[in-house]
Amino acid sequence: MLHDELIAQLAALDEQALLRRRRTVEDPCGPRVRVDGRLMLAFCSNDYLGLAAAPELTEALREGATRWGVGSGASHLVSGHYQVHEILEARLAELVGRPRALYLSTGYMANLGIPSALVGRGDALFADRLNHASLVDGARLTRADVHRYPHGDLTALARLLEASRARRKLILTDAVFSMDGDIAPLPELLELAKRHDAWLVVDDAHGFGVLGPRGAGTAAHFGLPDTWRLVYVGTLGKAAGVAGAFVAGDEAVVETILQSARPYLFTTGSPPALAHTLLASLDLIAQGAARRAHLAELITALRNALPLSRWTLLPSPTPIQPVVIGDNAETLRVARALWDQGLWVPAIRPPTVPKGSARLRISLSAAHTLEDVAHLADALLRLEAAA
Ligand SMILES: *Cc1c(COP(=O)(O)O)cnc(C)c1O
Numbered sequence: 001m002l003h004d005e006l007i008a009q010l011a012a013l014d015e016q017a018l019l020r021r022r023r024t025v026e027d028p029c030g031p032r033v034r035v036d037g038r039l040m041l042a043f044c045s046n047d048y049l050g051l052a053a054a055p056e057l058t059e060a061l062r063e064g065a066t067r068w069g070v071g072s073g074a075s076h077l078v079s080g081h082y083q084v085h086e087i088l089e090a091r092l093a094e095l096v097g098r099p100r101a102l103y104l105s106t107g108y109m110a111n112l113g114i115p116s117a118l119v120g121r122g123d124a125l126f127a128d129r130l131n132h133a134s135l136v137d138g139a140r141l142t143r144a145d146v147h148r149y150p151h152g153d154l155t156a157l158a159r160l161l162e163a164s165r166a167r168r169k170l171i172l173t174d175a176v177f178s179m180d181g182d183i184a185p186l187p188e189l190l191e192l193a194k195r196h197d198a199w200l201v202v203d204d205a206h207g208f209g210v211l212g213p214r215g216a217g218t219a220a221h222f223g224l225p226d227t228w229r230l231v232y233v234g235t236l237g238k239a240a241g242v243a244g245a246f247v248a249g250d251e252a253v254v255e256t257i258l259q260s261a262r263p264y265l266f267t268t269g270s271p272p273a274l275a276h277t278l279l280a281s282l283d284l285i286a287q288g289a290a291r292r293a294h295l296a297e298l299i300t301a302l303r304n305a306l307p308l309s310r311w312t313l314l315p316s317p318t319p320i321q322p323v324v325i326g327d328n329a330e331t332l333r334v335a336r337a338l339w340d341q342g343l344w345v346p347a348i349r350p351p352t353v354p355k356g357s358a359r360l361r362i363s364l365s366a367a368h369t370l371e372d373v374a375h376l377a378d379a380l381l382r383l384e385a386a387a
Pocket of ligand 1: 105106107108109111132134174178203205206235236237243244245
């Protein structure tokens with residue numbers, strides 16, 4: 001029976017310790033949360049600036065709901081596009097220094113829709129092997145020939161671009177890699193895009209709000225020029241602390257995405273009250289130098305406090321600080337031991353990361369303190385010594 005098959009599949013996952021379980025959090029997002037009645041110190045969220053439960057944003061959401069109600073009622077192209085969405089798009093474009101921005105419901109939907117708006121059957125798409133799942137899915141939907149290059153390998157990418165006879169080419173990459181925390185070589189990628197007449201689509205889910213002047217993101221961090229080739233995607237549920245995403249770039253590129261990206265066209269517009277909340281979030285991001293400085297201090301402190309020998313702290317300059325343990329079972333064991341000490345750090349296993357590179361993904365937030373970080377480092381060093 002079909003149904004028995006599902007039950008057997010789930011049992012098999014459970015046996016291999018691959019069944020995922022959700023923890024239920026009983027407090028607003030933050031470093032200190034009760035989970036199943038236990039107070040935990042969490043290093044899991046992507047709330048890098050500590051805005052997800054900021055009183056200013058809670059107040060803005062209340063105000064937004066009073067002004068705009070709750071739902072948008074329709075898709076953006078029918079009647080679900082409000083004045084506050086327009087204002088938000090203008091502010092986003094201004095913050096990242098590009099001519100135009102389009103606001104979408106989630107980063108996943110942005111990444112599903114954008115590649116298909118630009119390339120299709122017979123075209124070629126070049127993707128970093130460690131790209132986020134949403135980019136992998138977005139690439140597949142294009143029906144273009146998808147070439148995956150080894151992580152960050154510009155030589156391999158150049159060779160693939162050289163060999164391609166496709167008319168339209170698109171390079172697709174995370175700006176900050178979500179499971180490694182390293183930064184893509186965007187200036188070199190843009191150079192390759194120019195040389196081979198390609199677009200460069202950059203997913204800055206983990207850099208927007210965190211990197212660059214005024215938190216304008218990884219493209220601003222590198223001071224990339226404003227060119228139609230660069231298609232910049234930022235998400236608004238991580239450092240921005242709310243929900244949603246945007247694509248920023250050239251007028252015609254953004255208009256093309258607005259006209260044809262199916263995850264934009266065929267979904268109900270995101271609640272205008274969220275757009276109102278995001279305006280307040282963008283203020284906090286632009287004025288967030290102190291939050292970013294504190295975050296940088298936490299990153300340095302953690303790295304200095306973790307001279308690991310058997311495990312490897314990946315060389316990441318961002319709030320994503322992965323400790324690679326390797327073996328799945330050992331990684332789970334360590335995560336469980338931390339949990340028992342009141343420390344919540346997610347264990348990330350294949351297929352999310354390559355086989356043999358299971359890891360703890362520590363993520364830091366400006367809401368953490370130096371003591372929080374010292375406490376975590378201390379626990380990790382002890383566990384490594386005992387392993
Ligand atoms: C989280 C994430 C997304 C998805 O963004 P959502 O707004 O959460 O849907 C896309 N790309 C990367 C690299 C991410 O980490």
